[in-house]
Amino acid sequence: MMGDGFYAQNTNNSSKNKKKKKKRGGGKKKKMTAEQTRALKSVNEWVYLNRSSSSSSSSSDYDDFIPRSVTYTRASDNVSFEMHSHSTCSDGFLSPKALVEKAHQNGVKVLALTDHDTMSGIPEALEAARKYGIKIIPGVEISTIYSIIGDSASEEPVHILAYYSSCGPVRFEDLEKFLANIRDGRFPRAKSMVSKLNRLKVPLKWEHVMKIAGSGVAPGRLHVARALVEAGYVENLKQAFARYLYDGGPAYSKGSEPSAEEAILLIRETGGLSVLAHPWALKNPVQIIKRLKEAGLHGIEVYRSDGKLAAYSDLADAYGLLKLGGADFHGRGGHDERPLGSVSLPVLAVHEFLKLARPIWCKAIRDILERYADDPSESNLELIVRFNKMRISKGRHCKDLIDLCLSSWLTKEEVQTAEFAATMLKLSHVAVN
Numbered sequence: 009m010m011g012d013g014f015y016a017q018n019t020n021n022s023s024k025n026k027k028k029k030k031k032r033g034g035g036k037k038k039k040m041t042a043e044q045t046r047a048l049k050s051v052n053e054w055v056y057l058n059r060s061s062s063s064s065s066s067s068s069d070y071d072d073f074i075p076r077s078v079t080y081t082r083a084s085d086n087v088s089f090e091m092h093s094h095s096t097c098s099d100g101f102l103s104p105k106a107l108v109e110k111a112h113q114n115g116v117k118v119l120a121l122t123d124h125d126t127m128s129g130i131p132e133a134l135e136a137a138r139k140y141g142i143k144i145i146p147g148v149e150i151s152t153i154y155s156i157i158g159d160s161a162s163e164e165p166v167h168i169l170a171y172y173s174s175c176g177p178v179r180f181e182d183l184e185k186f187l188a189n190i191r192d193g194r195f196p197r198a199k200s201m202v203s204k205l206n207r208l209k210v211p212l213k214w215e216h217v218m219k220i221a222g223s224g225v226a227p228g229r230l231h232v233a234r235a236l237v238e239a240g241y242v243e244n245l246k247q248a249f250a251r252y253l254y255d256g257g258p259a260y261s262k263g264s265e266p267s268a269e270e271a272i273l274l275i276r277e278t279g280g281l282s283v284l285a286h287p288w289a290l291k292n293p294v295q296i297i298k299r300l301k302e303a304g305l306h307g308i309e310v311y312r313s314d315g316k317l318a319a320y321s322d323l324a325d326a327y328g329l330l331k332l333g334g335a336d337f338h339g340r341g342g343h344d345e346r347p348l349g350s351v352s353l354p355v356l357a358v359h360e361f362l363k364l365a366r367p368i369w370c371k372a373i374r375d376i377l378e379r380y381a382d383d384p385s386e387s388n389l390e391l392i393v394r395f396n397k398m399r400i401s402k403g404r405h406c407k408d409l410i411d412l413c414l415s416s417w418l419t420k421e422e423v424q425t426a427e428f429a430a431t432m433l434k435l436s437h438v439a440v441n
């Protein structure tokens with residue numbers, strides 16, 4: 009989302025600056041508590057999971073997964089997770105590959121790619137991330153509308169972040185159809201914004217917007233704003249939003265977004281976690297958070313580069329929601345953009361997230377594997393390896409393949425549960441052909 013505040017501080021933590029503790033939040037940071045230490049250990053275990061410790065270390069595909077110099081413990085109570093980022097697959101300026109490179113430069117260890125209404129950048133990001141030992145959380149930021157039936161004044165756009173396992177959503181087709189609907193709605197929406205601009209005597213051309221969006225990319229508000237800047241009708245993006253494109257602005261148009269509740273339900277059903285993005289940009293945050301919690305929302309963004317927002321943190325506590333946050337990085341450059349990885353998430357917040365997410369992801373992965381075990385068709389195999397563009401050698405034992413897919417995601421303990429063992433047993437009879 010654009011125009012929801014500007015921050016320039018980079019509090020990116022690397023293990024190098026552990027000694028020169030930064031003064032934040034009044035500088036009352038002390039030594040880590042026992043709870044934090046335990047949480048950090050558990051988080052790091054997941055971050056640096058790899059197969060080398062497992063039974064089937066025969067696969068060389070992941071030999072380069074963990075860089076030699078990885079630091080396994082960091083004397084910091086913040087961890088380098090970036091949970092909100094965009095690429096050229098939606099309205100970001102960097103390709104997924106370039107985004108991952110930037111994440112690496114900034115010391116990010118876990119990167120969630122959360123493009124608007126598409127997961128098309130995930131395979132490229134995963135491929136690039138392997139080289140740096142960065143873990144990619146397949147994500148998406150879904151454009152929705154919140155409204156109360158019969159009260160059109162309550163209507164406002166709401167962005168819901170979804171976080172999935174390494175194998176992505178269960179029933180990918182359903183989610184994809186849902187997202188495709190939203191993307192298709194972006195064309196008439198952007199067209200409508202352009203004609204509103206034209207009526208306001210701003211002769212912006214539709215072709216210009218499409219050129220900026222790039223081929224195959226559904227146009228968004230930011231693309232219209234960039235076209236306005238490029239054509240010289242406004243001085244900068246901020247002005248494009250402030251003058252024309254803000255929610256309810258003179259050239260603003262609604263798309264065909266689903267309701268926020270629908271999106272949350274679908275995320276739940278497909279094995280993801282749902283998190284309300286930038287609640288501080290909402291007109292009516294308290295009411296919306298309350299309603300979305302009832303619909304099954306898992307968390308809300310609370311942390312920004314400028315620290316924790318106490319009001320939203322209190323709301324999260326009041327409704328039993330996870331507290332997350334990210335830079336919402338678009339890579340547009342400029343002094344007012346928060347750098348990728350600039351939001352320091354406390355280790356306890358990340359720990360809570362993973363504690364809730366992992367059983368959900370674990371079940372999702374099991375469901376996807378079961379589906380293939382029951383019907384070992386090409387298309388069901390595709391579902392497992394959709395994000396991992398790995399070579400599938402003929403005759404390769406299926407279990408190896410699965411190991412390869414899960415190597416960075418599940419612990420031995422998670423795979424050794426009775427349920428998982430049953431799935432794996434089924435799979436062991438299936439050969440990839």
Ligand SMILES: [Zn+2]
Nearest residue numbers: 009149167285
């Ligand atoms: Zn957003």
Ligand SMILES: [Zn+2]
Nearest residue numbers: 009092149336
């Ligand atoms: Zn965003």
